[in-house]
Amino acid sequence: MTEQKSDEPEIKPFAGPAGGWGSVRSLAEIMPREKIAPGTLVELGRQNKPDGFACVSCAWPKPADHHPFEFCEEGAKATAWELTTLRTTPDFFAAHTLTELRGWRDYDLEQHGRLTHPLRYDPATDKYVACSWAEAFDGIGAALKPIDPKAVVFYSSGRTSLEASYMYGLMARMFGNQNLPDSSNMCHESTSVGLKAAIGVPVGTTQLEDFKHCDAILFFGQNVGSNAPRMLHDLRACRKRGVEIITFNPLKERGLERFTDPQNPIEMATLAETNISTQYHQVRAGGDIAAMTGIAKYLIEWDDAARAAGEPEVLDHAFIKAHTNGFPAFAATVRAAEWDAIERESGLARAELEESAKVYAKAKAVMAIYGMGLTQHVKGVENVRMVVNLLLMRGNIGKPGAGPTPVRGHSNVQGQRTVGITEKTDLVPVDRLEARYGFIAPREKGLDTVESCRGVIDGSVKAFVALGGNFLRAVPETAAMEAAWPNLDLSVQIATKLNRNHLVPGKLTYLLPCLGRIEEDVQASGPQAVSVEDSTSCIHGSRGKVAPASPHLLSEPAIVAEIAKRILPANPRADWDGWVADYATIRASIAETYPDVFKDYEANLFKPGGMWKGNKASERIWLTESGKAEFHTPAGLSATGFADAAGRYRLMTLRSNDQFNTTIYGYHDRFRGVKGTRDVLFINAADMAAAGLTEGQIVALESDAGDGVARRRDGLIVTPYDIPAGCLGAYYPECNGLIPVEHHAEQSHVPAAKSVPVRIVA
Numbered sequence: 045m046t047e048q049k050s051d052e053p054e055i056k057p058f059a060g061p062a063g064g065w066g067s068v069r070s071l072a073e074i075m076p077r078e079k080i081a082p083g084t085l086v087e088l089g090r091q092n093k094p095d096g097f098a099c100v101s102c103a104w105p106k107p108a109d110h111h112p113f114e115f116c117e118e119g120a121k122a123t124a125w126e127l128t129t130l131r132t133t134p135d136f137f138a139a140h141t142l143t144e145l146r147g148w149r150d151y152d153l154e155q156h157g158r159l160t161h162p163l164r165y166d167p168a169t170d171k172y173v174a175c176s177w178a179e180a181f182d183g184i185g186a187a188l189k190p191i192d193p194k195a196v197v198f199y200s201s202g203r204t205s206l207e208a209s210y211m212y213g214l215m216a217r218m219f220g221n222q223n224l225p226d227s228s229n230m231c232h233e234s235t236s237v238g239l240k241a242a243i244g245v246p247v248g249t250t251q252l253e254d255f256k257h258c259d260a261i262l263f264f265g266q267n268v269g270s271n272a273p274r275m276l277h278d279l280r281a282c283r284k285r286g287v288e289i290i291t292f293n294p295l296k297e298r299g300l301e302r303f304t305d306p307q308n309p310i311e312m313a314t315l316a317e318t319n320i321s322t323q324y325h326q327v328r329a330g331g332d333i334a335a336m337t338g339i340a341k342y343l344i345e346w347d348d349a350a351r352a353a354g355e356p357e358v359l360d361h362a363f364i365k366a367h368t369n370g371f372p373a374f375a376a377t378v379r380a381a382e383w384d385a386i387e388r389e390s391g392l393a394r395a396e397l398e399e400s401a402k403v404y405a406k407a408k409a410v411m412a413i414y415g416m417g418l419t420q421h422v423k424g425v426e427n428v429r430m431v432v433n434l435l436l437m438r439g440n441i442g443k444p445g446a447g448p449t450p451v452r453g454h455s456n457v458q459g460q461r462t463v464g465i466t467e468k469t470d471l472v473p474v475d476r477l478e479a480r481y482g483f484i485a486p487r488e489k490g491l492d493t494v495e496s497c498r499g500v501i502d503g504s505v506k507a508f509v510a511l512g513g514n515f516l517r518a519v520p521e522t523a524a525m526e527a528a529w530p531n532l533d534l535s536v537q538i539a540t541k542l543n544r545n546h547l548v549p550g551k552l553t554y555l556l557p558c559l560g561r562i563e564e565d566v567q568a569s570g571p572q573a574v575s576v577e578d579s580t581s582c583i584h585g586s587r588g589k590v591a592p593a594s595p596h597l598l599s600e601p602a603i604v605a606e607i608a609k610r611i612l613p614a615n616p617r618a619d620w621d622g623w624v625a626d627y628a629t630i631r632a633s634i635a636e637t638y639p640d641v642f643k644d645y646e647a648n649l650f651k652p653g654g655m656w657k658g659n660k661a662s663e664r665i666w667l668t669e670s671g672k673a674e675f676h677t678p679a680g681l682s683a684t685g686f687a688d689a690a691g692r693y694r695l696m697t698l699r700s701n702d703q704f705n706t707t708i709y710g711y712h713d714r715f716r717g718v719k720g721t722r723d724v725l726f727i728n729a730a731d732m733a734a735a736g737l738t739e740g741q742i743v744a745l746e747s748d749a750g751d752g753v754a755r756r757r758d759g760l761i762v763t764p765y766d767i768p769a770g771c772l773g774a775y776y777p778e779c780n781g782l783i784p785v786e787h788h789a790e791q792s793h794v795p796a797a798k799s800v801p802v803r804i805v806a
C-alpha cells in the first residue's frame with residue numbers, strides 16, 4: 045500500500061449546524077474508508093449502554109435512561125477506527141524502514157489498520173520484525189532490571205481501563221518509582237490541582253441530573269460539538285427549558301452555536317436547529333481571568349448597592365461566611381481592578397461582561413462547564429480557581445443544578461487517577477498498598493509529563509514504557525524530544541495502531557499490540573469485562589464482544605502482568621496470573637485498596653448510569669486544609685504568562701472535528717470549513733492586513749518564547765478567520781514543535797498549548 049495523498053485543500057465557511065445531515069454524511073465517508081463489515085455496525089447500538097461497551101472516545105457520562113443509539117458522530121468514528129478490517133502486519137514492516145515511515149503523515153500511519161504481532165526494532169535493517177511474546181517480555185525484563193528504577197518512566201494514556209491502570213501503577217511502585225505521567229498531565233491536571241486546593245476534591249461536583257436543575261450555564265473553552273458531542277443532548281434540553289448558556293471562546297465553535305440532533309427524525313426532516321449559546325463572547329486566548337474579574341466586579345458593585353438600599357443581596361453572604369475562606373482579599377482585588385485593563389486583557393467590552401453578570405446575578409443555580417481553553421495556559425490553575433471564585437460568590441457549589449463541570453478528555457482519564465496512576469504520593473493510599481502487598485512504596489514524588497520530557501532530553505531517563513498513547517507526538521518540544529529519544533536504553537510501546545512515537549526507536553524497542561475495549565477479551569475464567577470512570581465520577585463496566593483484530597493480541601492487563609513478573613521479585617501477595625485469569629479479582633483488589641470509592645463494585649459494575657463514587661464538595665464538606673472552600677486571589681488578569689509585544693501572537697493549538705488527539709481520522713474539519721488539509725493558520729483579517737499577508741499565502745511560525753531556542757513550523761496556509769486580534773489558531777499535534785517544554789501551567793505542569801508565543805515569518 046502506498047501513502048495516501050490528501051484531497052485538494054478547500055477552505056470555505058460551513059453554514060450548517062453541529063450534528064444534522066453533515067454528521068451523517070461524515071460517517072458515510074468514514075465507514076467505507078475503514079472497510080467496516082456492515083454486520084459490525086450493530087456494535088454501535090451497544091455503545092454506552094448498560095452491559096454494552098463504554099465508548100473509547102470521550103469521557104462524557106453515559107445516562108441511565110439512554111437514547112436508542114447512545115453514540116455520536118465522533119464516538120462512531122472512534123469505534124470504526126478500532127473495528128477497521130485493515131491490518132498493519134509484519135509484511136508491512138518488511139516493506140518499509142522507519143526512516144521512510146517517518147516521512148509519512150500521522151493519518152497515513154494509522155490508516156493502515158490494527159497492529160497484529162509483537163514487534164522488535166532491528167537497527168541493522170531499520171525495520172520492525174515480528175518476535176514472540178516470550179522474547180519481548182524476556183527482553184524487556186532483562187533491559188529494565190539493571191536500570192535504576194528512578195530512571196524508568198511508565199506513561200499511560202487515559203483510555204486504559206481501571207483494571208489495567210491499577211496493575212500498572214502497582215507495578216511501578218513495586219519496581220521502585222512513581223514515574224507515572226499520564227495524558228491527564230497534558231489535559232485536566234490544572235483541574236485536579238485547582239479544584240483540590242479550592243474545594244477539596246480534584247474533580248467536578250456535578251452529575252447529568254444537574255442539567256435538569258440549572259437555570260444558567262457558563263461555558264468556557266470547550267468545543268462540545270467536536271469533543272463531547274453527546275453533551276449537546278443535555279445542552280439542548282436545557283435550552284428548551286429556557287436555560288441561559290453564556291459562552292466564552294475565542295472561536296465561534298459551531299456546536300456552541302447551533303445543533304440538529306442527528307438521531308431525531310423530525311429535527312432531521314425539518315432541519316430544525318436549537319440555538320445553544322444565548323450569549324457568545326469571543327474572549328482573547330488567555331483572557332478568561334480578566335473576563336471573570338469583570339463579572340465579579342459587577343456582582344460586587346450591585347451587591348454593595350443592593351445592601352445600601354436594603355434590597356436583596358446579590359452575593360450569597362450566608363454561604364460565603366459559613367463555607368468559604370479568603371473572600372475579603374479576593375473582593376479587594378476585584379474592586380481594585382481597572383476596567384481598561386479588564387477590557388484590554390479579555391478583549392471584551394464592559395457592556396458584554398455586564399450582560400453576562402446580569403444573567404449570573406439572577407440565576408438560582410449555575411453550572412460552569414470548561415475544557416482545554418482554561419487548563420492549557422501558564423495560569424491554567426488560576427483560570428480554574430477563578431471559575432470556582434465566581435461559583436462561590438453565589439453559593440453555586442453543592443446544590444442541585446450548580447457546580448464546576450470540567451469536561452474530561454479520554455474515556456478513563458479521571459479513573460486512572462482514582463486507582464493510582466499518579467506521580468504524587470498524597471493521591472495514593474501508600475500505607476494500604478504496603479500492608480496489602482508487603483513492600484515499601486516509594487515516597488519521593490515521581491516524574492510527571494513535563495519532568496519526563498526534561499529527563500528524556502537531558503538523558504536522566506533511560507527507559508520509557510508507554511501503556512497506550514502517542515507520547516512523542518502529544519508532548520511539546522517535538523524536535524528536541526525526537527532527537528533525544530534514540531538515547532533511551534529501552535522504549536516499549538503498547539498500542540493498537542502505528543503512530544509517530546513508534547517510529548522513533550530507542551536502543552532496544554518493542555511495539556506490543558493489544559486488544560481494544562470493543563474486542564472480546566477471553567481469559568482462563570471466560571470472557572472478561574473492564575471498567576472506566578466518566579467525567580462525573582460514575583464508574584461503568586464495559587464488555588467487548590467483537591472478535592479480536594488478530595489472534596496474537598494480548599490484553600492490557602495480561603501485558604502488564606507479564607512485564608511485572610519479569611521485573612519484580614516473586615511475591616505471593618501480588619497474584620499477577622490470578623488477576624489476569626479473572627478480572628473480577630483485580631476489581632476486588634481495587635476495592636480493598638480504595639474501600640470508600642469502590643463499595644459493592646462488582647455488584648454495581650453494569651448499573652445503568654454507572655456507580656457514582658461520591659463527592660464530598662457536592663455535600664458542602666470541604667476536604668481542604670482549612671475545612672472551607674477557598675477563594676483565590678489571582679495575581680494578574682492575563683493567563684498567558686508572557687507579555688504582549690509587537691509581532692508576537694498567542695497561538696492556540698486546536699483539535700479538528702476529524703481527529704481524536706494525535707489520531708487523525710481525516711482532513712475535513714467540517715465545522716470550521718476546512719477540507720483536504722490541516723496546514724492552516726487561522727488569523728484575524730485585520731491582523732492579516734496589518735502584517736501584509738494575503739489569503740492563501742504560505743507562511744511559517746516561529747517560537748517567540750525568548751529562550752534562544754529556534755522552533756519553527758513551515759507550510760501554513762494563511763486563512764482569515766473570525767478570531768480575536770492578536771490570536772492565531774492552528775492544529776495540534778502538527779504545531780507541537782512550537783511549544784517550549786518549559787511553557788506550561790505553573791502549578792500543574794500542563795503544557796500551555798492554548799497560548800503559545802509565536803511570530804509569523806512570511
Ligand SMILES: Nc1nc2c(c(=O)[nH]1)N[C@H]1C(S)=C(S)[C@@H](COP(=O)(O)OP(=O)(O)OC[C@H]3O[C@@H](n4cnc5c(=O)[nH]c(N)nc54)[C@H](O)[C@@H]3O)O[C@H]1N2
Binds near residue numbers: 102451454
Ligand atoms: N472527537 C474528539 N473528541 C475528543 C478529543 C478529540 O481529539 N476528538 N479529545 C479528547 C480529549 S483527551 C480532551 S482533553 C477533550 C478536549 O476537548 P476541548 O476541551 O474542547 O479541547 P480543544 O479542542 O483543545 O479546544 C478547546 C476550546 O477552547 C477554546 N480556547 C482556546 N483558548 C482559549 C482561551 O484562552 N479561553 C477560552 N475561553 N477558550 C479557549 C478553543 O477555541 C476550543 O474551542 O476532548 C476529548 N474528546
Ligand SMILES: Nc1nc2c(c(=O)[nH]1)N[C@H]1C(S)=C(S)[C@@H](COP(=O)(O)OP(=O)(O)OC[C@H]3O[C@@H](n4cnc5c(=O)[nH]c(N)nc54)[C@H](O)[C@@H]3O)O[C@H]1N2
Binds near residue numbers: 519538543776
Ligand atoms: N499542542 C497540543 N498538545 C496537546 C493537546 C493540545 O490541545 N494541544 N492536548 C493534550 C491532551 S488533552 C491529551 S489527553 C494528550 C493526548 O495524548 P495521548 O493520550 O498520549 O495520545 P492519543 O493521541 O490519545 O494516543 C493515540 C494512540 O493510542 C493508541 N491506542 C488507542 N487505543 C488504545 C488502547 O485501547 N490501548 C492501547 N494500549 N493503546 C491504544 C493508538 O496506538 C494511538 O495511536 O495530548 C496533549 N497534547
Ligand SMILES: [Mo]
Binds near residue numbers: 230231452453
Ligand atoms: Mo485530554
